[in-house]
Structures are given as structure tokens and as C-alpha cells.
Amino acid sequence: MARPTRSERKAELLTAILDYLMDKTLAELTFRSLAEGLGMSAYVLVYHFGNRDQLINDIVASIESRLDWMRSTDVRDIDRDAWRAFLLDSWQWTMAQRNRHLTRLEFEATAQDIVAGSPRGSSQENFRLLHHKTRDWLMVQGIAEEYADTDARLFTSTFYGLQFDFVVMNEPDAATKAFELMLAVFFNNLDTRLANAAQGA
Numbered sequence: 001m002a003r004p005t006r007s008e009r010k011a012e013l014l015t016a017i018l019d020y021l022m023d024k025t026l027a028e029l030t031f032r033s034l035a036e037g038l039g040m041s042a043y044v045l046v047y048h049f050g051n052r053d054q055l056i057n058d059i060v061a062s063i064e065s066r067l068d069w070m071r072s073t074d075v076r077d078i079d080r081d082a083w084r085a086f087l088l089d090s091w092q093w094t095m096a097q098r099n100r101h102l103t104r105l106e107f108e109a110t111a112q113d114i115v116a117g118s119p120r121g122s123s124q125e126n127f128r129l130l131h132h133k134t135r136d137w138l139m140v141q142g143i144a145e146e147y148a149d150t151d152a153r154l155f156t157s158t159f160y161g162l163q164f165d166f167v168v169m170n171e172p173d174a175a176t177k178a179f180e181l182m183l184a185v186f187f188n189n190l191d192t193r194l195a196n197a198a199q200g201a
Contacts, residue, residue: 010048013038014059020034021059021101022098029052031046031052059105060106063105066093070090071129075136080141083137084187094166095172103166106123107164127156127160134156136148141190141194143194151193
């Protein structure tokens with residue numbers, strides 16, 4: 001069997017590290033504690049990650065990589081049913097217990113980033129990604145940019161807020177009901193905007 005390349009080994013280590021962090025915080029993470037938890041030498045971790053800052057950056061990047069498919073999606077090609085399914089799939093991913101903890105770690109990293117001397121900025125980029133994708137989709141549906149931007153920000157903030165609800169309260173059924181209501185409000189508002197625009201035409 002071929003020996004894994006360094007990138008493959010690093011990916012394997014990141015999977016193991018995320019498993020280890022399911023009941024821990026980024027703030028308490030050290031090479032020593034992580035090496036002990038994974039049953040390996042700290043030198044292995046230093047070899048693959050260099051220093052603690054890079055380790056944390058790689059952990060956060062690994063968590064945030066779930067959004068890569070959204071980055072490559074052209075929202076102009078998505079109809080209403082596909083957009084709804086797209087949002088529901090994203091939400092269902094969030095509702096898994098493992099992903100609840102990944103979201104917890106992501107929120108922790110975001111809070112740290114706000115006061116960091118050299119912030120990653122990825123949390124702001126991810127917020128803008130969902131905000132802009134939603135705004136652009138609304139504009140394709142026929143909503144004026146000024147309204148689409150505000151509606152998309154409300155949607156994005158609510159989406160993140162309901163994720164925080166699940167992280168804090170651990171009540172997936174209640175959070176999902178609220179998410180489904182938010183979707184209904186989002187699409188009802190879309191219909192209202194379009195009807196008003198048609199009347200004003």
C-alpha cells in the first residue's frame with residue numbers, strides 16, 4: 001500500500017483533530033494536549049501545522065470548507081424549488097450533533113477573530129457569501145437591488161441566528177420549526193415584493 005502524501009496525512013489529522021474537539025474549545029488547544037489526546041508525538045503535529053496559529057487556521061478552514069460548493073454555485077441557474085431545497089439541505093447538515101459542535105467551534109473562532117491582531121477575516125467572508133448569493137438570487141427573481149440587499153441581510157442574519165440557537169439550546173426540532181417559518185416568511189415577502197412591483201409598473 002502506498003504511503004500517504006503529506007497533504008493526505010494532514011487531511012487525516014484534521015479529521016482526527018475535529019473528532020477530538022467535539023467536547024473541547026479552540027482556546028484550550030495546545031500541541032501537547034492535542035498530541036496526548038490523539039496518542040501521537042507533538043512533533044508530528046508541528047511537522048504538519050508548523051505552529052499553533054497555523055493549526056487553528058487549518059482547523060477553521062477545514063470547518064468552513066463545507067461552503068466551497070456554495071462558492072462555486074451560480075445562483076442565476078437556480079429556480080425557486082431548487083433554492084428552497086438548497087437552503088433546506090444546508091439546514092439539515094447543521095442539525096447533526098457533530099455539525100452542531102463544528103458550528104460551535106466556528107462561532108468561537110469568529111469571536112476570537114474580532115479582537116485578533118491579524119484576523120483571518122473568513123467569518124466575514126462567509127457571511128458576505130450567503131448574503132450576496134441570496135441578494136443576487138432575489139435580484140434574478142426580479143427584486144430591485146435596494147430591497148434585495150436588505151432582505152438578503154435579514155435572511156442571512158436569521159440563518160446564522162438560528163444556528164446559534166441550536167448550538168446554545170440543542171433543541172433541533174424547535175430550531176427547525178423556526179427555520180421553516182423563516183423560509184415561509186422569506187418566500188411570502190418575495191411574492192409581496194413582486195406583486196407590489198407589478199402594480200407599480
